[in-house]
Amino acid sequence: MHTDAERCLRAVQSKDARFDGWFYTAVLTTGIYCRPSCPVVAPKPQNMVFHPSAAACQQAGFRACKRCRPDTTPGSPEWNHRADVVARAMRLIADGTVDRDGVPGLAARLGYSTRQIERQLLTELGAGPLALARAQRAQTARLLIETTELPMAEIAFAAGFASVRTFNDTVREVYALTPTDLRTSTTPKRPPSGTPGTLALRLPFRAPLNPDNLFGHLAATAVPGVEEWRAGAYRRTLRLPYGHGITSLTPHPGHIACRLTLTDLRDLPVAISRCRRMLDLDADPAAIDDQLRTDPLLAPLIDKAPGRRVPRTADEAEFAVRAVLGQQVSTAAARTHAARLVQAHGERVDDPEGGLTHLFPSTTALASVDPESLAMPATRRRTLTTLIAHLASGAVSLGVDSDWQETRTRLLSLPGFGPWTADVIAMRALGDPDAFLPTDLGIRRAARDLGLPSTPAALTARAASWRPWRAYAVQYLWATDNHPINFLPT
Structure with a gap:
C-alpha cells in the first residue's frame, strides 16, 4: 500500500487508525516516522514519504515518534x-x-x-x-x-x-x-506485574474486535492443566524455544491485557508473537467484514456483531493432535481425551497463580505412547498415531512457514483425514484465512436457517464471493448456534 501515495496521504490526514501497521509515514523535516493515526498535526504532503515497515524507516535513518509509538502498532495483516x-x-x-x-x-x-x-x-x-x-x-x-x-x-x-x-x-x-x-x-x-518474574503489557489490535467467539472458543475447548478460564482471563502454558511460559490474556475495549511469566526472557518476542497469532490480533476486520457484508444473507450477522476473529493456536502440532481427538465426539469428550494425554505424557510446570499444571506433550513424547493405552476406537487410534509419527519425523510440518495447500494435501493423504479435519487444521493451526468447512454440521445448520444452500457443494459455490475470508464467514455462521464456544465466559 505504501506505493499509493495519494491513499496514504488521505489516511494520514484523516488519522485513520485502520491503516496503522499497513504503512509508516516518515517526515523529512523532523527525521521521525509515525503511524498514520499519529495525533500530531499532519506534516505538509511534500515533507512525507511512506515506507512499508518500521525497519525500512529505521534503515533510512528515521527515528520512532515518541508520541504515537509506531513500533507498537498491530502487525500488517x-x-x-x-x-x-x-x-x-x-x-x-x-x-x-x-x-x-x-x-x-x-x-x-x-x-x-x-x-x-x-x-x-x-x-x-x-x-x-x-x-x-x-x-x-x-x-x-x-x-x-x-x-x-x-x-x-x-x-x-x-x-x-x-x-x-x-x-x-x-x-x-x-x-x-x-x-x-x-x-x-x-x-x-510502568504497570505493576503483581508476581515476580511476570511481565504485564498491552496487545493492540485494529477495531472492532468481538471477544465472544474468540475467547469463548478457547475457554470452551480448554484442556485441563494446559488451559483455563480464570477471573476473566484465558490462561495457558506455552512451549517456547528456550524454555516455557504461562500467558494470561484478558479482553478490554481497546487492547488485550497480557501477562507473561517466562522461564527464559529470550522467549519474550516469540511468546508475544504467538499470543497475537492465537487471538488473530493482526487481522483487518474492516476489510474482512466489508467483503462478507456484500452477501445480503451474511450482512445482518456482521452488522449485529462485527469484528469476529478466528481463534487460532499457540502450538500447531498440538492443535492437529487435538483435532484428531475431537473427531466425531463432543467437545467435552475431546477435552477428556486430551487431558489424559497431558497427565500421562506432558511436562509438569509450576503455576502459583492458578490451576495450570502441564505443557501439552511434545510430538517426540507422544511418539513413544503405547497405542493400546489410548481409549478410543481402533480407526481413530491409527489416525492419531500416524499423524504423530509424521509430525515427529518431519514428514508433515506444521508451522508459521507452512505452505497451506501443500500441507493440506499431505494431511489428506493420511488415514482417517477427511476434508473437515484438514481444513480445521488449516484454519486454526496454519492460519489460512480462506479455509472453509462446508461439511461441518453446525455450518450446514446455520446455512439452512439463514436461507443459504446447505449441501456442501452448493454452499461452497455460494461461498466463492466470500473469498479470501471464508474462515471468518465460518465464525459468523458458527455464532448463530447457542453453543458455549460463542459466548464470553462469565
Whole structure:
C-alpha cells in the first residue's frame, strides 16, 4: 500500500487508525516516522514519504515518534492472509527464527537461497531480514525497559542483542534516547506485574474486535492443566524455544491485557508473537467484514456483531493432535481425551497463580505412547498415531512457514483425514484465512436457517464471493448456534 501515495496521504490526514501497521509515514523535516493515526498535526504532503515497515524507516535513518509509538502498532495483516514466501518469511521472523538461526536458517526453512530471501524482502518491505529482526529486537528492548526493573545488560541479551554496546547503539538510533533515559521517561507509566518474574503489557489490535467467539472458543475447548478460564482471563502454558511460559490474556475495549511469566526472557518476542497469532490480533476486520457484508444473507450477522476473529493456536502440532481427538465426539469428550494425554505424557510446570499444571506433550513424547493405552476406537487410534509419527519425523510440518495447500494435501493423504479435519487444521493451526468447512454440521445448520444452500457443494459455490475470508464467514455462521464456544465466559 505504501506505493499509493495519494491513499496514504488521505489516511494520514484523516488519522485513520485502520491503516496503522499497513504503512509508516516518515517526515523529512523532523527525521521521525509515525503511524498514520499519529495525533500530531499532519506534516505538509511534500515533507512525507511512506515506507512499508518500521525497519525500512529505521534503515533510512528515521527515528520512532515518541508520541504515537509506531513500533507498537498491530502487525500488517498482509503477513497473515498471504501464503507467498515473503509472508511466510515475516511470520518466521516474528517467531524469532533469524535471532536463533540467522538468515541462513530462515532461508533453509523456506527452501530458498539467502540471496533470494534478502532480495524479495528488500523489494517488498524496504529492508532485509537482519534489519527486520533488528527492529523487532528494538521493540522488545523498549518493552522490557518500560515494564521491568531488569538491569540493562539482562535486557540486552533477553531482547536478542549480541552485546550491550549494540543494544545501546540501537536504542539510541531508533528512539533518540539512551536506554536509561527511555526508562526514566516512562517510569510513571510502568504497570505493576503483581508476581515476580511476570511481565504485564498491552496487545493492540485494529477495531472492532468481538471477544465472544474468540475467547469463548478457547475457554470452551480448554484442556485441563494446559488451559483455563480464570477471573476473566484465558490462561495457558506455552512451549517456547528456550524454555516455557504461562500467558494470561484478558479482553478490554481497546487492547488485550497480557501477562507473561517466562522461564527464559529470550522467549519474550516469540511468546508475544504467538499470543497475537492465537487471538488473530493482526487481522483487518474492516476489510474482512466489508467483503462478507456484500452477501445480503451474511450482512445482518456482521452488522449485529462485527469484528469476529478466528481463534487460532499457540502450538500447531498440538492443535492437529487435538483435532484428531475431537473427531466425531463432543467437545467435552475431546477435552477428556486430551487431558489424559497431558497427565500421562506432558511436562509438569509450576503455576502459583492458578490451576495450570502441564505443557501439552511434545510430538517426540507422544511418539513413544503405547497405542493400546489410548481409549478410543481402533480407526481413530491409527489416525492419531500416524499423524504423530509424521509430525515427529518431519514428514508433515506444521508451522508459521507452512505452505497451506501443500500441507493440506499431505494431511489428506493420511488415514482417517477427511476434508473437515484438514481444513480445521488449516484454519486454526496454519492460519489460512480462506479455509472453509462446508461439511461441518453446525455450518450446514446455520446455512439452512439463514436461507443459504446447505449441501456442501452448493454452499461452497455460494461461498466463492466470500473469498479470501471464508474462515471468518465460518465464525459468523458458527455464532448463530447457542453453543458455549460463542459466548464470553462469565
